[in-house]
Amino acid sequence: MTARESTSTVARPLRMEVSGLQSLVAALWTAGYRVLGPTVGEGAIVYGEVRTIxxxxxxxxxxxxxGHYRLRQRDDGALFGYNVGPHSLKRFLLPPRERLFTTIRTGKQLAVEPEPVPTEKLAFLGAKACELAALLTQDRVFSSDQHPDVQYLARRRGMFLVGVSCTKAGGSCFCTSMGTGPKVESGADLALTEVVTASEHYFLVEIKTAAGADLASQLPxxxxxxxxxxQAELRIADAATQMGRHLSTVGLKELLARSTDSPHWDEVASRCLSCANCTLACPTCFCNTVEDVTDLAGDHSERWRRWDSCFHDDFSYLHGGSVRASVKSRYRQWLTHKLSTWIDQFGTSGCVGCGRCITFCPVGIDLTAECAALQARTT
Ligand code: SF4
Ligand code: SF4
Structure with a gap:
């Protein structure tokens, strides 16, 4: 959804044929958007350019x-019959690496050239409910009055979002525990639900914003x-019963706040590789660092921002040492921030229940299981 306000009109849901989806993609390109959506690549379903359906x-x-992700063939032609993959919208709004400014020295003069503000308009097709919730979570981080992120906000303002409600849940999903899915309720300009039966294949379309209404007016x-x-509601309700994981959030914020010395952190640390995969795959994790590069003459230098992680030893390096030198302290920091202190900072949980940190952890460490273990120790 763009920065535009949600439409107050609750329009009756509409039916769109698969050919209408092609019209939707074409209309977005014609309106000047670069359309990104689910594609098969890198042995997974990842965001790529979508020119046609x-x-x-x-x-x-x-x-x-x-610790397990495999592509499989369905027995129907569903276009959105999968759950979230390794990519999230984060990589487009906060790219893994981007230049912030350049300095050029000419004689005794030093000129600082800020990086131009991005102008490309992005449209995302097929964003799932947890993905949209993650976007709203990151908005709170990067839109603060004190520290607005100019690059992020420029990309965000121009976005058009076509959400798709999940009609199946994955083995690592727990969006129902976090109240973020599986239905796309908000955060998108248009919300689709795909219905595939033995004789039909269509989409239920809900208009969520004025921009969504504009685009829908061009579609059959x-x-x-x-x-x-x-039919659409039944499929979403079915997905809600298929969650592979569950997280009990009752009292969890307080439990984590008083579990600093729990022996369970040593147990997790004995398995955790501190590889940072979980934070890189997480759609809400935002830790980054900056580094300067310069030419040998010192006339040209650049400052780059790149993704970093609280799992890296040097991320908490302060004048002479790392504040969180042990793996135990880094895992504790990550989980406690995500599910407890994030609420103090931003007013919501830092977790949307997408399950990526579980799926893409090489040793299969499971946030929901670690929380359950902490909860069991106190009962
Ligand atoms: S929890 Fe898993 S993915 Fe995260 S740092 Fe540890 S080993 Fe890597
Ligand atoms: S902590 Fe894990 S489940 Fe929660 S939003 Fe991040 S990747 Fe998804």
Whole structure:
């Protein structure tokens, strides 16, 4: 969803044929957006450019569990029949590496040239509910009055979001525990639900913003029947019963705050490689660092920002040593920030229940299991 306000009109859901989805993609390109959406690449479903709906992962799904991700073939032609992959919207709003400014020395003069503000308009097709929740979580970090991030906000303001509600849940998913899914309720300009039956393949379309209404007015849509709406709702309700993981959040914030000395941190640390995969895959983690590079003459230098992680030893390096020198202290910091102190800082949990940290942890460390173990120690 763009910075524009949500539409106050609660329009009746509409029905769109698969050919209408192609019209939607074409209309976004015509409106000047670069359209990104799910594609098959790198052995996974990752965001890539979508020129036509032939670029979408028709008939693919994913199999996920702790430390496990595999692409699988579905027995139908669903275009959005998968759960979240290793990429999130974070990599487009906060790129893994970006230049912030350049300095040029000419004689005794030093000129500082800030990086131009991004102007490219991005549209995302197929953002799942947890993905949209993660975007709103990152907005709170980068839109603060005290420290607004100019690059992030420029990209964010121009975005158009087409959300897709999940009609299946993955083995690592727990969005229902975090109240973020599986239905796309907000955060998108248009919300789709895909319905595939033995004889039909269509989308239920809900208009969420004025920008969404503008785009929808260009598409071949008709009001959905009650039965078509019910078919969509049934599939979302089904996904809600399939969550592979569950997190009990009752009292969790307080439990983590008083568990600083729990022996469980030593147990997790005996398995954790401190590789940082979980933080890089997480759609809300935002830690970054800056580094300066210069030419040998010292006439040209650049400052770059790149993703970093609280799992790196030197991330907490302060005048002579790392504040969090042990793996135990780094895992504790990550989990406690994510599920406890994030709430103090930003007013929400830092976790949306997407399950990426579970799936992409090489040793299968599972946030929900670690919290359950901490909870069990206090009962
Ligand atoms: S929890 Fe897993 S993914 Fe995260 S740093 Fe430890 S080993 Fe790596
Ligand atoms: S902590 Fe894990 S489950 Fe929660 S948002 Fe980050 S990657 Fe997803």
């Amino acid at each position: 032939a670029d979408l992962p028709a008939g693919y799904t994913d199999e996920q569990d702790a 849509l008709r009001p959905a029947t009650i039965d078509e709406q019910r």
